[in-house]
Amino acid sequence: MGDSQYSFSLTTFSPSGKLVQIEHALTAVGSGQTSLGIKAANGVVIATEKKLPSILVDESSVQKIQTLTPNIGVVYSGMGPDFRVLVRKSWKQAEQYHRLYKEPIPVTQLVREIAAVMQEFTQSGGVRPFGVSLLVAGFDDNGPQLYQVDPSGSYFSWKASAMGKNVSNAKTFLEKRYTDDMELDDAVHTSILTLKEGFEGQISGKNIEIGIIGADKQFRVLTPAEIEDYLAEVE
Amino acid sequence: MEFKMAQAAAEVPPKGGFSFDLCRRNEMLSNKGVPPPSFRKTGTTIVGLIFQDGVILGADTRATEGPIVCDKNCEKIHYMAPNIYCCGAGTAADTKAVTDMVSSQLQLHRYHTGRESRVVTALTLLKYHLFNYQGYFQAALVLGGVDANGPHLHTIYPHGSTDTLPLATMGSGSLAAMAVFESKYHEGLTKAEGINLVCEAICSGIFNDLGIGSNVDVCVITKGHKEYLRNHQLPNPRTYVNSKGFSFPKKTEVLLTRVTPLEEKVEVIEGGDAMEE
Numbered sequence: 001m002g003d004s005q006y007s008f009s010l011t012t013f014s015p016s017g018k019l020v021q022i023e024h025a026l027t028a029v030g031s032g033q034t035s036l037g038i039k040a041a042n043g044v045v046i047a048t049e050k051k052l053p054s055i056l057v058d059e060s061s062v063q064k065i066q067t068l069t070p071n072i073g074v075v076y077s078g079m080g081p082d083f084r085v086l087v088r089k090s091w092k093q094a095e096q097y098h099r100l101y102k103e104p105i106p107v108t109q110l111v112r113e114i115a116a117v118m119q120e121f122t123q124s125g126g127v128r129p130f131g132v133s134l135l136v137a138g139f140d141d142n143g144p145q146l147y148q149v150d151p152s153g154s155y156f157s158w159k160a161s162a163m164g165k166n167v168s169n170a171k172t173f174l175e176k177r178y179t180d181d182m183e184l185d186d187a188v189h190t191s192i193l194t195l196k197e198g199f200e201g202q203i204s205g206k207n208i209e210i211g212i213i214g215a216d217k218q219f220r221v222l223t224p225a226e227i228e229d230y231l232a233e234v235e
Numbered sequence: 236m237e238f239k240m241a242q243a244a245a246e247v248p249p250k251g252g253f254s255f256d257l258c259r260r261n262e263m264l265s266n267k268g269v270p271p272p273s274f275r276k277t278g279t280t281i282v283g284l285i286f287q288d289g290v291i292l293g294a295d296t297r298a299t300e301g302p303i304v305c306d307k308n309c310e311k312i313h314y315m316a317p318n319i320y321c322c323g324a325g326t327a328a329d330t331k332a333v334t335d336m337v338s339s340q341l342q343l344h345r346y347h348t349g350r351e352s353r354v355v356t357a358l359t360l361l362k363y364h365l366f367n368y369q370g371y372f373q374a375a376l377v378l379g380g381v382d383a384n385g386p387h388l389h390t391i392y393p394h395g396s397t398d399t400l401p402l403a404t405m406g407s408g409s410l411a412a413m414a415v416f417e418s419k420y421h422e423g424l425t426k427a428e429g430i431n432l433v434c435e436a437i438c439s440g441i442f443n444d445l446g447i448g449s450n451v452d453v454c455v456i457t458k459g460h461k462e463y464l465r466n467h468q469l470p471n472p473r474t475y476v477n478s479k480g481f482s483f484p485k486k487t488e489v490l491l492t493r494v495t496p497l498e499e500k501v502e503v504i505e506g507g508d509a510m511e512e
Contacts, residue, residue: 067346092343095339095342
C-alpha cells in the first residue's frame, strides 16, 4: 500500500502505551462543532451546530446529519470530509447486508461494521485514523438506540451524549436534565437547550440541524421551519 | 513484496464474466448419456403498456420445470425502486438475481445523489450486466416506471439489446398477448381501460399457452404513487374439491388375524454333557 518508505503504520505505540495518532484524532474531534444525541423512551434525537465559515455560504447545501438506512441516522463532530467517506462505506455495508439477509441491518451490526472500518485505519500502512466521532441513532426491533463511535474504533451505547467543542458543559447539562421516561418531544427540547448553552450568537433554524427517529422507525432531518417551531416552544 | 504479489496474482481467479470451466465436464457427461438437469423456467407472459397517467405492468404466475408446474402462484413483477418495477421472463433464478442486484445498485445511487431513480439508469445497469454475460443469463425483462422525465417502458432481451415502446410483451405468450394489444390499444387509455387490456392480454396467454397459467398480477405506476395488485384476477380457481373433505382412518386397520403355532424342531439335550469338553 503506497511507497515502501511509508508502508509502516503511522499509529505505533508510544512508550507509555498510547497510540499518539489516535489521541491527536480525538483532539481534532474535540475542536469540531458540538453535536449531541438523546435516547428517549419512544425514539432518538441527534443534533448539531451548523456554523458556516461565512454568511455567503448557501446553508441549504450543507447537510451534517445523514440517513444511513430508513431507520438509522448519523451525526458527527470533527472533519467533514472524513465523515463523508464513512457515510459512503456505511451505505454500502447496509445495502450488502440487506441483499444477503433480506432484512434491514440492525443498528448494532451497522455500528460494528463502521467501527471495524475506523479501526482498520489505525492499524494499516500509509493511512491515518479518521478525524471524526460519530453519533449513530436508530430504531429497530431492540427499540431506540444511540451509539457513539470514536476514531479508535471503539463504540459505546449511550442514553445521552455530546461531542465536540463544548462537550464537558453539554454532558453536565444532559446529566442533570436526562430522565429515563423522556418522550421524543421533550428530548428535542432538551437537545435545543443543550446546544443553546454553548452557542455563540443567535440560535435559529438555519444554524442548527436536528434529526429524529420515532416509533414509526423512519429517520428524518427536521426542516428549518420545524426547528423554528421547537425553538419557539422552548423560549 | 513483489514476489508475494506475483504469487497472489497467480492464485486469484479471473474477476467477472462467465467461467467456462465446467463446459468440458458437461460435454463429457452428456456424451456418456447423463441427461442435463432441468431448470425452473418462467414460461410466461409479461406485458406492459403506457396509459395516460403512467405505466401498467402485467404478468402471469406460473413457473414450470420442464412439463411440471412447480409454482402455481409465483411473483414475476419484481421491485426495482419505489417508482420502477420490472417483470421477468426466462430462467427464474436469473431474472430474480439480476433484478435484485440492480435494485441494490439503484438504492446506493439514490443515497449518493439524494434523488429519485430514473428508469434509464435501471435500463443501462441491466443492459450492461446482461451483455457482459453474452446471453447466458437467460432473463428477458419488461421494465417500466415513472420518473422526473415522465413514464417509460422498455424491453430487455437476454443478450443485452433493448427496445423502448408504448406497449411491450415478452415470454412464450408474447405473440398471443401482442395480438390482443395490437387490436385494442390506443393512446390516452384510462387506468381502468389499461388494467382491463393488460388482464385480457395475460389471459390470452393463460388460456392458449401451456407455459403460462394460474393468476394475473398487475402493477400500476403513476407519478408519486404505485399500486401492486397481486392476483388481480384469478381465472383458474380449483373446482371439484370435495366439500366434505377427505376422511382417512386413524390407524392401520386390522383385516385378518391368524395364529400359527411353531413346531418344535430343535432337540433339547438334558443334562450338562453338551457343554463339557
